[in-house]
Amino acid sequence: MPSLGRKTLKSVRARSRNIDIVFEHMGYGMIIAYFFFTASAWLSHRDIFRIDSIEVLGAYAVDKEKIDALASDALAQKLLFRIDRNNSLLYPRGHMTRDIYLLDGRVKSVSMKVVLRKHLVISIEEYAPKLLACPNMSTTTESGTACYLGDDEGYVFARAPEYSGYFFPIFVTHDTALHEGNIIGAHILPRDEFLATQDFLNALREEGFTPKKIEYLGAHDYEIMTERPWNIRWSSTASSTQSINNLNLVLASISEEKESLSTLEVVDLRFGNKIFYH
Known part of the structure; x- marks a missing residue:
């Protein structure tokens, strides 16, 4: 019994010492914090x-x-x-x-x-505006009031002012997010899809075309309107280089056959070497 009493007494003393150490450290911490607070307050008013x-x-x-x-x-x-x-x-x-x-x-x-x-x-x-993202615009309309500004990576960052004409390429996506007004802060297309599209648009520019409106038809398919009186249908799964070659072949064929480009409406490049036009 005396042995048990001594152990209990030692345990109580140890606990008390531990509590004292905790409060001692808390006191030091408060002193240090007060010092830094006072020093900061003094410096902040210099x-x-x-x-x-x-x-x-x-x-x-x-x-x-x-x-x-x-x-x-x-x-x-x-x-x-x-x-x-x-x-x-x-x-x-x-x-x-x-x-x-x-x-x-x-x-x-x-x-x-x-x-x-x-x-x-x-x-x-x-952000530097490089394109317009617009919902459900007719491919023959040049003005819109419900469009958004996007940069050269397809990031949509602000609502566009009212405009007329094609001072930036217009991307038409038929995306319900555009109607709900929550596209700001998002990308108009997935990154790989947007890069593939930009690669083809740049290839068109090198051939003398001016892309004005790019309408997403779904499943990697697009209809592109340029300054020409006819449109181009294209798939992002195709090679840009091959697509341009096929386009040039069609235009050369039409010229050789003495057909009039004025009656041409669409050149469809979505099916590889099978090119359709009417």
Whole structure:
């Protein structure tokens, strides 16, 4: 029994010592945290680090004034009620970057730096529009109001303004997502499909064609309208080089047979060496 009592007493003392060590470490942690908080608060109010000007670079379609106002509001917010964030040491870079992305879908990238401790430079890179994504447009209509802007990788980043004509190639997909307005932030086509399509469109340009409208017919099939009075049907499963060769053969054959291109409506290149036209 005395032996058991001694063991119990040692166990109680050990537990008490462990609790004391935990509180001791907590006390040290609070002292260190208070030191850093006080030092941060003191440094944040030094004029030598205070940001007194903001410059926005690279914003053309995106509103510069809105970015400037957003940054000014973020710098005015205090951290833990005492730490001034309007300084080159503690300014909320991540918070501002996130809000600028949310401000406008045309923002592709954001970078920030403080020059000479007082001048905040915000550099914006915008998506460059290279195509229009439009829902269910007639192949004979040149204007639309429900289209979206896409870049050279098929990424859709903003709603397009009203337009007339073909200042960018128009992709018609018949995608229900376009009607629901949730295509922004997505790609108009899967990456491999889009790259194959772009490869063929570039090949057409090299042959003197100007692609104006590309309508997705389904299952890798497309109908392409150019400046010519007839359209081209093409499959992305075919080689661009072979498709161009077949197109040139058809046009040469029509010329040799003295048929008029003015009556031609469609050249169908979707079936390999079997080429149909009417």
